[in-house]
Amino acid sequence: MSTSPTLQQLHVQWVTPENFRRYGQVIFASLDGKADDAEDANLNLQNGTPRFYIIRLEKRGRKFHKITRHVQCTQCLGSLAGKDWLIAVCPPNNQVKEPALEEIAAFRIPGNCFIKLHEGTWHAGPYFEHEAVDFYNLELADTNVVDHFTHDFLKSHQLEFEMV
Numbered sequence: 001m002s003t004s005p006t007l008q009q010l011h012v013q014w015v016t017p018e019n020f021r022r023y024g025q026v027i028f029a030s031l032d033g034k035a036d037d038a039e040d041a042n043l044n045l046q047n048g049t050p051r052f053y054i055i056r057l058e059k060r061g062r063k064f065h066k067i068t069r070h071v072q073c074t075q076c077l078g079s080l081a082g083k084d085w086l087i088a089v090c091p092p093n094n095q096v097k098e099p100a101l102e103e104i105a106a107f108r109i110p111g112n113c114f115i116k117l118h119e120g121t122w123h124a125g126p127y128f129e130h131e132a133v134d135f136y137n138l139e140l141a142d143t144n145v146v147d148h149f150t151h152d153f154l155k156s157h158q159l160e161f162e163m164v
Contacts, residue, residue, distance in 0.1 A: 005065070005160045010106035012086055012163045015115065020107060023089040024074070024117040041116040047072045047147075048140035054080070056134050057126060061084060064124040065153045065160040067099055069137045072147040076138040078114025085109050085128040085135075086163050092120030098151055106163040122151070127163060 013019060017026045017039075027041050062116050071094050088106045090099035099122040109115055109126075114136070117123055126135055140147065153159040 003158055005154055005158045006035075007160050007162055009162050009164045010088060010104060010122075012106045012108050015107040015109050015113075020115065023090045023105075023121045023123075023149065024115055026109075026113055026115055027076075028113045033107075038145075041074070041076060041114075043116065043139060044074045045075075045120055047161045048142055050138065051141040051143070052136065052138045054134050054136050056132055057128075058132050059129065060125075060127045062127055062163040063160055064088060064127065065152070066150050067104075067122045067124045068148060069099075069120050070117075070121045070139065070143050070147045071149070073140045074113070074119055075117045075123075075142060075143070076114055076136075077112050077117075078136050079109070079126070079128075080131060080134040081137065082111035083128065083130050083133045085126045085133060086114070087123055087125035087127070088161060088163060089117070089124075090122035092118050092122070095119045097149075098156070104161070124131050124161070
């Protein structure tokens with residue numbers, strides 16, 4: 001007899017550079033000519049060929065049961081056309097093969113910025129309720145082939161998450 005999955009709600013908070021620091025960086029527009037500083041994305045793309053591309057995603061909702069990480073590079077995501085979106089994250093800990101359940105957090109990302117995920121940050125998303133959203137993505141060309149580690153909470157904990 002199989003048991004039904006438990007639905008755990010994650011309260012979504014608006015992203016800020018301070019509340020997202022454990023997972024990565026939030027990058028907002030700056031004036032042209034500003035010198036490089038700590039507000040700029042600190043990238044690690046040295047382990048391969050960088051890939052910058054646009055992906056179109058269809059309506060995704062707010063539920064997930066899988067979470068992924070990339071340990072060899074940083075990843076940058078942002079929406080086009082000013083659309084806000086959601087992401088769930090868990091801080092990197094590359095000595096452990098599973099995300100820490102108690103440390104998963106959910107954020108709303110406004111359409112006027114992008115996020116950079118630290119190497120090893122677990123992430124589920126982008127999620128949104130728009131019909132479709134185009135996202136730009138910066139990672140390595142082979143990230144999803146050689147550096148893509150996914151944890152399935154349905155298999156490990158009979159658990160699904162909903163961002164509310």
